[in-house]
Amino acid sequence: MERHGIPPTEKMRGLKCRECGTMYPLEPMNVCSLCFGPLEVDYDYEALRGRVTRQSIAAGPKNLWRYRDLLPIGEVTDPDFGVGFTPLFKAHRLGERLGLSNLYIKNDTANPTWSFKDRVVSVAVAKAIEFGFDTVACASTGNLGNAVAAQAARRGLKCFIFMPADLELPKIVGTLIFRPTLVAVKGNYDAVNRLCAEVSATMNWGFVNINLRSYYSEGSKTLGFEVVEQLGWRVPDHIIVPMASGSLLTKVWKSLKEMERLGLIGEVPTKVHGAQAAGCSPIVTAFKEKAEFVRPVKPNTIVKSLAIGNPADGIYAVRAIRESGGLAEAVTDEEVVDGIKTLAETEGLFTETAGGVTIATVKKLVRQKVIGPDDIVVALITGCGFKTQEVLTDRLEEPMIVEPRLTAFQEQLALRVIS
């Protein structure tokens, strides 16, 4: 397999502050030292135009590295792990239930550790190795920790995962199995957060979502690239994106605009809609209030994977939604559970709560007539429900309990309405 794409020096100018525009070299840093704004990779699109084509992408592997020329990495050093190029399928039965004739599901539960975090971590770990770090780290209570620990194991890197000490064992098995050093911090969520920011400033480690965040977040673009390519280089009318830090939505929008800029697609008409749980919806609130500041909140929702009360990219997500002409909506925990069940019952896909937020938001936007019956709609399912089964306790139909006799079974069956 051809591992060399366009060299980093030819495709990237450096890191650029999103607020004041100050440029920095491509180093492990994420905050502008002048204004403290976040840094983002600055590509040389003129240099890329004509070199990144539908054909050059199609010639790449069937994983996220087919878009390597639009990612901030040099050589692809782990081509075979199977991250990305997850299925995009037409959701006939769910579409029928919701009154949509062109509803598509992007199934990112098909990644190696069952969530889209494998994408961002792939880029962060590749970058960590390029920078010469022998240790990667993150603070996580779920999907991110799973992904970092797995890829560190695969690449032979040392790994530290920080978590609150009171997290239940079943939630950490999916991380511990990869044998990282799990640091259980005696303190609440905020204490873990503060400690990790301090640790990242003092240790020479690749903290995937702190000092490597500018690179890490670029991995999310591959979701957008794939959606368009898998639709036959068509852009959808609507994409519904669950929001935690807001980074995923920002990068999905960026991916569409990059493809437009490079001439891979025409003008982008897509409305990008952001979805949050009502118990933690600071980005939705800022959008609805037309605010220029995302006010932090204390999360209170079953949707733990989106429970980021002080989202790092919140305001950029608000701006991306506005620019695309999309909307931001919040849904209740009950609507989330209903969304999870509806997706499972109609499409055979078990999503974690974030996917329930997405499906519930699609329903809401259809009800509001924001989405029309024949619009092309893509719902991003970013994580797998088998990891978070506890949210469905007492919310599913009871099993049919029978004595081990045929007549007993037949009697029970007669009482039960099977739909």
Add this chain to the structure above:
Amino acid sequence: MTKKRVQLVFPKHLVDKPIVWQLGQKFKVVTNIRRANIDAECGWIDLEVEGEADEIEKGLQWLAETGVEVNPIEKQVVE
């Protein structure tokens, strides 16, 4: 001497108070505002605080006790 970068978030009842000035008066720290946005409802300041480590910690503790939310400049990193 050390430097620390923090994001301060002010609730409504503190937006008109000279909190950053008080921080510099009560503790031996130098404060340097890099970005900020404050209106009648709430506000935030991205602040650099310079001083001895324990003095910075005491100052940040006082801010939290006063009702100001003190966050890392990266905001929430637990994902």
